[in-house]
Amino acid sequence: MRETRLWSLHILVIPVIAVLLGMHFAVQHYAPVFYGMSVEKARDFATMIERGRSTAQFVVYILLLAAGLYHGLYGTRGIIRELPLSPAMAKVVDWGILTVGVLIFALGAYVTWWTFVHPGV
Numbered sequence: 001m002r003e004t005r006l007w008s009l010h011i012l013v014i015p016v017i018a019v020l021l022g023m024h025f026a027v028q029h030y031a032p033v034f035y036g037m038s039v040e041k042a043r044d045f046a047t048m049i050e051r052g053r054s055t056a057q058f059v060v061y062i063l064l065l066a067a068g069l070y071h072g073l074y075g076t077r078g079i080i081r082e083l084p085l086s087p088a089m090a091k092v093v094d095w096g097i098l099t100v101g102v103l104i105f106a107l108g109a110y111v112t113w114w115t116f117v118h119p120g121v
């Protein structure tokens with residue numbers, strides 16, 4: 001039952017990733033189409049800091065970070081757990097993946113928070 005719930009979440013976050021990553025790509029790769037701005041300007045440090053101060057962008061990035069990390073790491077766990085592991089090793093894999101996820105989330109959230117509270121350049 002628990003495994004079904006974890007797998008369902010892995011599938012349910014796919015549309016979330018598709019939408020948020022689409023928005024991210026609109027900013028990073030299609031800025032001339034959607035924002036009338038060159039790609040170089042869109043990835044400029046000052047532009048990035050300016051964007052980072054928006055609450056909407058803060059929410060989008062935290063959600064994309066969580067959804068992408070969960071989907072990617074759950075998928076990776078699934079691949080590793082197909083190996084013939086002892087129950088003890090399977091537990092080590094689970095805790096290892098969870099630890100990696102929490103650490104990357106903390107780093108990503110910190111970076112996003114840092115740009116959110118940045119006074120600007």
Ligand code: HEM
Pocket residue numbers: 014017018021068069071072073074075076078079
């Ligand atoms: C819109 C973007 C994405 C779509 C449509 C998508 C779709 C899927 C689907 C349908 C599966 C198979 C699920 C299953 O049957 O259990 C899957 C598995 C997986 N996805 Fe994604 N995914 C996306 C983004 C990502 C991203 C960004 C990552 C990495 C961070 C990622 C990593 C993985 C991994 C590692 C697996 C497991 C592969 C396996 O079991 O062989 N995916 N994805």
Ligand code: HEM
Pocket residue numbers: 021024027028043047048051061062064065068107108109111112
């Ligand atoms: C070549 C492709 C990509 C480029 C050029 C790119 C560029 C950037 C840039 C410049 C930022 C800083 C914020 C901003 O300026 O808006 C950022 C943040 C971020 N990107 Fe991407 N990105 C790419 C692909 C991806 C993919 C595939 C994902 C997820 C599957 C992703 C997830 C994120 C997240 C979650 C953040 C927030 C920062 C953080 O959590 O540390 N990006 N990206």
